[in-house]
Amino acid sequence: MAEKEAQTKLDAKDEKGSDKKPIAYELAEKQREISIAEFFEKNRHLLGFDNKKKALLTAVKEAVDNSLDACEEAKVLPEISVEIIDMKNERFRIIIEDNGPGIIKKHVPNIFAKLLYGSKFHTMKQSRGQQGIGISAAALYGQLTTGKPIKIISRISPNDPAYLYELHINTQKNKPEILREEETQWKKDHGTKVELEIEATYQQGGQSVDNYLKQTAVVNPHATIIYTNPKPEQIIFARATNELPKEAKEIKPHPYGVEIGMLMKMMKSTESRTLQSFFSSEFSRVSSGVAKEICSKAGILPTFKPIETNRDQAERLIRAIRETKIIAPPTDCISPIGEELLQKGLKKEINAEFYCAVTRSPDVYRGNPFQVEAAIAYGGELPADKQVRIMRFANRVPLLYQQSACAVTESITSTSWKSYGLNQSQDSLPVGPAVIAVHIASVWAPFTSEAKEAIAHYPEIIKEIKLALQECGRKLAQYTSKKSKYSDELKKRGYIEKYIPFVGEALQSILGLKKSDEEIIEKILKELLEKSRGKLEELGEDNTEYDEDFAKIGKEEEPKEKEGEEENE
Amino acid sequence: MSKVLEGIKKTATEVYSSITKKKLPTISMPIRSLQNVTYDPKEGYFELKGKMLSRTLTASTIKTFAQTLLMMNESKKIVETDDMATKREIYYVSKNWGDAMFREQPESDTVMDDIEAMMEVNREQLGFAPEEKGGDVAGALVVIDKDEGGKDIKIDCTRFGSGAYSVPTSVEGLRFETKANFILAIETAGMFQRLVKHGYWKKANCILISMGGVPTRACRRFIRRLSDEKKIPVYVFTDGDPYGYLNIYRTLKVGSGNAAHINKYFCVPQAKFMGVTPQDIIDYKLPTHPLKDVDLKRIKDGMKNDPFVQEHREWENALNLMVKLGKRAEQQAFAKYNLNFVIDKYLPDKLKNNKTWLP
Numbered sequence: 001m002a003e004k005e006a007q008t009k010l011d012a013k014d015e016k017g018s019d020k021k022p023i024a025y026e027l028a029e030k031q032r033e034i035s036i037a038e039f040f041e042k043n044r045h046l047l048g049f050d051n052k053k054k055a056l057l058t059a060v061k062e063a064v065d066n067s068l069d070a071c072e073e074a075k076v077l078p079e080i081s082v083e084i085i086d087m088k089n090e091r092f093r094i095i096i097e098d099n100g101p102g103i104i105k106k107h108v109p110n111i112f113a114k115l116l117y118g119s120k121f122h123t124m125k126q127s128r129g130q131q132g133i134g135i136s137a138a139a140l141y142g143q144l145t146t147g148k149p150i151k152i153i154s155r156i157s158p159n160d161p162a163y164l165y166e167l168h169i170n171t172q173k174n175k176p177e178i179l180r181e182e183e184t185q186w187k188k189d190h191g192t193k194v195e196l197e198i199e200a201t202y203q204q205g206g207q208s209v210d211n212y213l214k215q216t217a218v219v220n221p222h223a224t225i226i227y228t229n230p231k232p233e234q235i236i237f238a239r240a241t242n243e244l245p246k247e248a249k250e251i252k253p254h255p256y257g258v259e260i261g262m263l264m265k266m267m268k269s270t271e272s273r274t275l276q277s278f279f280s281s282e283f284s285r286v287s288s289g290v291a292k293e294i295c296s297k298a299g300i301l302p303t304f305k306p307i308e309t310n311r312d313q314a315e316r317l318i319r320a321i322r323e324t325k326i327i328a329p330p331t332d333c334i335s336p337i338g339e340e341l342l343q344k345g346l347k348k349e350i351n352a353e354f355y356c357a358v359t360r361s362p363d364v365y366r367g368n369p370f371q372v373e374a375a376i377a378y379g380g381e382l383p384a385d386k387q388v389r390i391m392r393f394a395n396r397v398p399l400l401y402q403q404s405a406c407a408v409t410e411s412i413t414s415t416s417w418k419s420y421g422l423n424q425s426q427d428s429l430p431v432g433p434a435v436i437a438v439h440i441a442s443v444w445a446p447f448t449s450e451a452k453e454a455i456a457h458y459p460e461i462i463k464e465i466k467l468a469l470q471e472c473g474r475k476l477a478q479y480t481s482k483k484s485k486y487s488d489e490l491k492k493r494g495y496i497e498k499y500i501p502f503v504g505e506a507l508q509s510i511l512g513l514k515k516s517d518e519e520i521i522e523k524i525l526k527e528l529l530e531k532s533r534g535k536l537e538e539l540g541e542d543n544t545e546y547d548e549d550f551a552k553i554g555k556e557e558e559p560k561e562k563e564g565e566e567e568n569e
Numbered sequence: 570m571s572k573v574l575e576g577i578k579k580t581a582t583e584v585y586s587s588i589t590k591k592k593l594p595t596i597s598m599p600i601r602s603l604q605n606v607t608y609d610p611k612e613g614y615f616e617l618k619g620k621m622l623s624r625t626l627t628a629s630t631i632k633t634f635a636q637t638l639l640m641m642n643e644s645k646k647i648v649e650t651d652d653m654a655t656k657r658e659i660y661y662v663s664k665n666w667g668d669a670m671f672r673e674q675p676e677s678d679t680v681m682d683d684i685e686a687m688m689e690v691n692r693e694q695l696g697f698a699p700e701e702k703g704g705d706v707a708g709a710l711v712v713i714d715k716d717e718g719g720k721d722i723k724i725d726c727t728r729f730g731s732g733a734y735s736v737p738t739s740v741e742g743l744r745f746e747t748k749a750n751f752i753l754a755i756e757t758a759g760m761f762q763r764l765v766k767h768g769y770w771k772k773a774n775c776i777l778i779s780m781g782g783v784p785t786r787a788c789r790r791f792i793r794r795l796s797d798e799k800k801i802p803v804y805v806f807t808d809g810d811p812y813g814y815l816n817i818y819r820t821l822k823v824g825s826g827n828a829a830h831i832n833k834y835f836c837v838p839q840a841k842f843m844g845v846t847p848q849d850i851i852d853y854k855l856p857t858h859p860l861k862d863v864d865l866k867r868i869k870d871g872m873k874n875d876p877f878v879q880e881h882r883e884w885e886n887a888l889n890l891m892v893k894l895g896k897r898a899e900q901q902a903f904a905k906y907n908l909n910f911v912i913d914k915y916l917p918d919k920l921k922n923n924k925t926w927l928p
Contacts, residue, residue: 492628499631502669503584506638510581510645524588529628532593 038171044144047137048451053207054401055141056084056092056200058451060209062134063096063194064216065397068223069127070100070192075244078223082213084202086230091146092200097193102156105163112139112150112194113167113176126248126334126443128397138196140169145199149179154192162186202230204556207400211554213237215391215398218345219337219439220245235553240344245396246335251443252284254329255294255321257367264314267306275309275317276302284329294320331362331369334441337396342375342439347545350435353379356475360468365460370442372461374468376476378421379483382433388412388422390429391437392455394445399453406454408438411465420473421480434476438465489533496529573648573695576688577641584638596637597623598687603826608876613838614823615876617830633680635669640680647696655700656681682827689830691786693739703736703787705761705779708770710734710795711746726776731766733779740791747799752776753916754784754792754840756807756817760900760911769912773920776801784821786828789835792821796839803837804926806916809845809855810897811867814888815875818842823877842927843919847890850898852925853915856905857896868892881928 044050048058060082071078076099083095103111113136139150155162166180186193204210213227217237222244225237258266272278279291286294295302297320300313309317337345339357346355357375364370382389392399392408403409409429417424422432446456455461500522508518580596587594599605600622606615626634643662647654654662660677663670671677685692692699706712710726712734723746726734737743753775755761761779764770770777776795780788796803805821807813822840824832850857860868868888871878878884891897903911919925 495631496628498668499635502635502666503626503631503638506635506642507581507585509642510577510638511585513585521585521588524591525626528588528591528593529626529631533628 044137044141046450047134047141048401048453049137049141052090052199052201053203055145055198056094056202057207057209057212057400059094059138059141059196059198059200060084060096061212061397062129062138063094064213064225065128066135067096067098067100067192068216068220068396069129071098071223072244072247073127074101075247076100077239077242077244078220079226079239080223081226081228082209083228084209084230085232086202087197090199090201091197092202092230093195093197095193095195097188097191099188099191102190102192103152103154104156105154108152108154108163108165109167109176109178112136112152112165113169114174125250126395126441128395135194136169138198139167140171142196142198143168146197148197151195152192153184153186155186155188155190158189162188204554206554208554208556210235212398212400214349214550214553215393215400216396218349219342219393219396219398221341221345237550240348241341245337248335248443249330249333251330251333251369252282254285254364254367255279255283255324255326256364257444258283258318258321260311260314260318263318264309264311267309267314270306272306274303275300275306278306285327290324290326294324297323328364329367329369331364331371333443334362334369334371336371336373336441337393337439339373339375342373342437344545346375346377346435346437348547349551350377351381351546351548351551352377352433352435354476354479356472356479358468358471358475360464360471363460363464365446365458368442368444368446370440370445370461370464372464372468373439373441374465374472375437376472377435377437378476378479379433382435384433385431387429387431388434388436391435393437393439394447394452394455395441396439397452399455401451402448402453405448407457407462408440408455408465410457411438411462411469412436414462415466415469415473417473420477421484422476436469436472438468440465493530493533496526496533500525500529571648571694573688573690574645576690577645580641580687581638593626595623595625596634596687597621598683599689599830601682601686601827601829603874603876606826606829606832606876608823608880610880614832614836615826615829616832632669636663636666636671636677636680637683639663639666639669640677641684644684644695644697648694653693653696653698655698657700659697685828686830691831691834698738699785699787703738703740703785703791704781705733705735705758706776706791707733707761707765708776709747709749709774710776713744713746715742727770731762733761733765736778736787736791738787740787740794743791743794745795745799747776747795747801748774749776749799749801750774751801752778752792752796752803753843754778754780754803754805754821755900756780756782756813757900760806763908764912767909767912769916772912773916780817780821783816786831786835789821789824789837792840793835793837796837803840804843804920805840806843806900807845808897808899809847809850809891809902810899811860811864811871811888811891813845814842814884815867815871815878819875819877841923844915844925845898845900845902846925846927847887847894848925850894850896853903855898855902857894857898857902860891860895860897864897865892883927887927 049055064080064082067080068078079099081097085093087093142148142150149166149168152165153162161183164180164182164184165178168177168179170177210229213225214237217223217225221240224239227235266282267278270278270282272281275295276288276291279286279294280288292302294317298316300316336359339359343355343357355377357373359373360371362369362371390403390409390412392406399406413427413429417430422430422434424430440455440461446458448454448456503525504518504521507513507521584594584596598621599617600620605618605620607618608615624630624634643659656678657674659681660671660674663677681692681697685695706726707729708726712724712726713721714724716722724734755777758779758781761777764777778792792803805818807817821837823838824836849855868891872885872888878888903915
């Protein structure tokens with residue numbers, strides 16, 4: 001765009017034949033640093049703010065993700081309240097309040113009003129947030145569409161005061177502008193409350209805030225979420241377990257996952273004096289022996305100072321890493337939902353007749369440990385003539401957009417479902433009464449974009465998803481084949497009931513029997529035939545977990561204008 | 570009591586007593602297929618070998634089982650009132666059976682054939698009549714039938730002009746007067762028309778019968794009685810193809826595998842095959858069509874399973890020759906030379922030389 005403009009201007013000057021000053025000077029005046037905030041101001045779709053409906057979801061999602069992460073880190077059972085107030089004229093006020101550890105005063109402005117500021121980017125640990133963009137992007141979006149600042153109240157303990165902030169983002173400098181900063185009264189002992197006003201529209205249905213929070217509750221059974229939608233209706237997603245998920249351990253990066261830029265940055269900031277100690281202390285699975293091997297393969301002394309490494313040497317080190325055999329990173333750093341809880345969540349949401357879930361063992365892609373879980377609900381009230389419904393989760397966050405671009409979807413389409421009892425035409429989603437849920441947990445979940453809507457297509461990940469689906473599929477096949485035998489059996493038993501009277505009737509007429517004889521014939525035949533078929537085993541389970549009101553959320557008829565939205569994304 | 574009524578009651582009683590003894594009832598019937606027939610040229614027709622099919626009442630057979638009993642009941646009613654019902658009518662009667670009704674007529678026909686074989690009677694004896702036409706007759710024959718009052722009427726088959734006398738569904742009461750030299754049984758109505766129109770029967774002093782494909786039971790019985798009683802030979806003239814040989818001619822001569830229990834009466838063992846033979850195709854340089862897959866399959870089946878073919882070397886050779894030629898020819902193919910070639914040349918030639926015939 002900018003280039004084109006420059007080109008046009010250049011042409012114009014030529015025509016005039018002006019020779020005052022080379023045009024480059026004039027153009028040079030326009031050259032200046034683009035702040036990250038400015039960049040995102042123009043590329044808001046990358047962060048999930050591309051339309052008004054999605055903006056509401058994204059803003060809520062970023063805040064809730066942060067709250068859940070904070071609570072888990074502080075080992076507090078999360079209790080999060082989400083309130084959306086319709087301010088009319090497509091403006092909504094969002095208020096999210098948690099019982100987390102709170103944020104110390106001096107960090108508040110940067111966390112909420114500086115993009116790419118966060119605690120998680122440099123750590124290798126399974127968490128919902130990653131880049132430190134989300135909440136400040138929401139604040140920025142609010143600022144751009146309504147001009148209103150983001151308002152934060154946070155308190156770290158009953159002995160400390162609560163602070164209130166109102167912040168703007170200086171988009172040129174990517175720096176917070178503090179509009180208000182004061183001590184305040186707050187009923188909570190600790191926690192954080194975020195309030196912002198944005199331009200948005202509220203709709204119910206599959207891609208709504210309602211559905212997002214519901215699915216969040218499904219995969220985070222340890223959290224209580226109290227939600228007030230703009231109607232206003234209050235929905236309480238109550239905690240289903242008092243056990244916090246297994247703590248996700250922080251791990252150091254694995255050499256296989258590091259790229260040259262990252263490596264150079266790490267070498268500049270390390271406290272290690274030698275390359276050997278740098279490698280063995282900053283990476284996982286690198287002993288001093290392995291570190292030495294890397295250095296010697298790169299042709300650099302192990303005692304070389306990391307801070308003095310140049311680009312060329314860094315490149316050699318990267319190559320040496322690829323050539324060195326290093327054991328896979330530890331995988332105990334991942335916290336899956338677990339087969340039982342995943343299945344329980346599905347039961348609450350879907351009234352089916354069969355459920356199964358599989359948690360795979362952890363695997364590694366590009367040095368990053370990850371773990372795949374899959375679950376299937378089958379039959380019951382699910383429609384048999386439609387494509388299956390897919391529920392996608394990454395690090396316990398539901399993914400509601402970009403289904404077709406997601407590795408999960410690709411894995412499902414490229415799995416052969418026919419042998420598992422579902423219909424499927426070439427290269428498409430299976431058709432049948434089923435819901436397929438897939439969860440990917442990873443220290444670094446690879447998304448296709450910053451909006452975190454679809455999982456990227458790494459072959460290792462697709463392979464693991466497919467294995468999980470196949471494992472579920474085999475369980476499903478056992479059930480569906482049992483079911484089809486069962487329905488054959490029912491049909492045959494139906495035959496017995498249906499045709500026995502005719503045998504009686506014909507014999508009665510041919511032999512001139514009495515009506516009572518006919519009844520005896522029918523009775524005996526029925527006994528004989530049923531004895532020969534054996535007892536009928538009950539199939540399917542009674543789903544006592546199913547919650548009808550819960551299931552309804554997010555299934556409302558979506559308004560017309562929603563159509564074709566997937567394409568517009 | 571007629572054999573039929575006895576048979577029906579016997580079967581029903583067996584079923585009933587088996588049920589009262591708390592045992593699942595079974596009915597059995599001869600297997601109706603070529604696998605279950607033998608052929609002895611001295612007897613002259615396919616006879617049942619005696620392999621039986623038992624049908625025990627189970628969840629999967631109960632529908633057919635009920636239908637069989639219901640149809641026996643219908644047969645009993647019809648026979649008792651000395652009435653008749655066509656196969657089609659029985660199919661419609663079943664529409665009154667609720668869930669046990671037949672959906673298509675072939676289903677009811679099969680059950681009917683089962684009962685027929687089970688009782689070892691002809692379906693007419695069960696009170697069921699086929700709708701099929703018996704065949705057309707023209708030539709030197711007078712048929713003596715009865716009118717609705719039971720008085721004899723004489724039907725002169727020379728007096729139908731270019732039309733023909735039609736064989737009735739039941740031929741048992743007919744008597745014949747004739748001085749004809751032979752009976753010529755013809756496959757197609759087209760060839761029959763030509764021979765009638767040009768008075769071939771007058772020239773050759775014969776009786777012409779159009780079978781219209783595989784001869785019906787009535788047609789077979791008509792030819793058999795006529796030939797037996799008036800001591801006149803039967804010659805057969807069909808298309809030169811496996812269907813003409815193995816379906817039309819073989820069924821006329823020795824009966825079918827499907828209704829083997831009645832073949833004794835419904836076959837014409839004295840029939841001889843005049844043409845069109847595979848050798849005729851070569852000798853007369855007839856225009857041909859290539860054999861289709863179904864033709865080849867039929868030949869293969871015949872050689873492998875048909876006791877009649879296996880008994881006659883000549884037929885095996887003829888069929889092998891046909892496979893070698895890879896060709897078949899129709900009766901009307903003689904029109905290549907001129908329309909009346911068949912009357913002026915082919916039939917007189919053939920009649921003169923029975924060495925060119927097949928048994």
